[in-house]
Structure formats: structure tokens, C-alpha cells
Amino acid sequence: MALVSNRRICIFCENNDQKINYKEIKILRKFITEQGKIIPGHVTGVCSKHQRHLGRAIKQARNIALLPYSVDPRHF
């Protein structure tokens, strides 16, 4: 019996137009939780290469106050 992989394809590998940049907050917000934590790649289906780029972009956006470092769960 052949193994069927449930692995999703990375959305950044699929669309070459979608670039990861710290200024694109709308895209980056999809990859952080409500608390501001970075969601791991195996959950979102992003490949390890683009997950590295995402992590860097999110940290840069946090540095310039475009994204929060942490959000208190009581303020949701």
C-alpha cells in the first residue's frame, strides 16, 4: 500500500509573487497567534526555508512596532 502524504504545499513556494517582507503586516499577521507568537511551520504548512524568512520578517516588524511582541490574553 502506497503511503499517502498529508503534507500541504507551502503557499510561498506556490505563489512566487507573494514576497515575505517586514512591511507586509497583513500577510505576517496570518502567521502569528492572537498572543503574538510565531506559529510553527508544521501547523501552517510553510516550508522550512520560508519559515526562516517569515520568522526574520516578524521579528523585524516587532522591532519597529508594526507587530506586537506579546499581547495579554485578557485584552482579546
Place this chain on the structure above:
Amino acid sequence: MNYYETLYIVHPALESGHLKDIILSIEESLKNMGGKSLSIDLWGKKRLAYLIDKQKYGTYIQLQFSGEGKCTSSFGMELEHNPNILAYLTTTIDEADVVVQKEDLETQIVGQSRESLRIEEEDVKKEKGNASSTKIVADDSVADTGGDNKPQENSVDEKINQENTDEISEETEGDITDTGGDNKPQENSVDEKINQENTDEIPVESEKE
């Protein structure tokens, strides 16, 4: 020669005139350090994700420039020591990512100042809306729990008093109709009944005699 992009946040209190002076002074300092500014893009006043120097808002300015690697470190120090700049971030970019400046700095400032005013007004409205909703919730909680215990007790007392008065009124009505109100008349009524029974019995006895 490399291409760089610096995004810095200027203090929100600085309006059009002062803002232009600061942007131009930063551009000049960059030129002195050997950099060449390519474009300035004013993002306008935006809400910060967290407080920086106790400020909620900040004016974002994106400056793209070309130069040697040395100029970025000295430019960074310049921005660091400027009290009007809350935060900054310098990144390397490709030549293809360099944006062509469409509008003058002055027209950008005028346009963004209007937009920032609109954004601030919207934020104030939202905050007011949130405050009113929280007030309503607070009022509901007061109504539900009584806030302190005293009002709740009072309300319970009032209810109990109302019930008591109702019961008393019913009792008094019943007493008035049945027994005549107080206990004494009730006893009297019992006595009367006994007397009546006795009187009923007496004639029978008398008849027997």
C-alpha cells in the same frame, strides 16, 4: 555600493513644519556620511503595536538610500541620539526594490497630516464606543450583583417586606372575614362555636327531658 532602506518613527507631537525640518536634517546627515538618498516615503501617523517612550502613535517615514557599509552604522548612531526619533530599522534591499518618489515631501506631509487626523478621529470614536460599551456592561453588572452587597440586601429586604405585607394583608382580610382580625376574636369565635354546639345540645337534652 549597496542599497539600504531605513524605516524610522518620528515623535507624533511634531506636525508639518517641524516634521519637514527633521526629515531634511536626517537626509543631510546621511549625505555628510557618504550616503545618497533615493526616495522618501511618508507613511503617516500610525498606531504603534506597543508604547515607545509612552507614545501610542508615531509618524512612520521610509528612507531609501545607497552607500557604503560604513555609512549605515554612523547613520544609525545619528538616529539613535536624535530625541525626536522613537525607533528605526535599517535593512538591505535589492536595486529592483527601490521606489521612485512620486510626490514631493511637502505634498506628502500635507496629505498624510489630513489622513492622520482622520485616523486619530476614528480611533477616538472607537475608544469612546468601547468605553460606552464597558460602561453599559458595568451598569448591568451593578444591576445583577448590586455592586456592593448593601443594595442587594435592600432589594431582598424590600421583597421580603412586600411579601410580608401581602401576607399580612391577606391574613388580616381573612381574619376580618372569618375571625375578626386578632387572636382574641378567634378564640371568641371558637367559644361561640362551642357555645353554639352546647346550645344545640341543650335543646335536645331538654326535649329528652
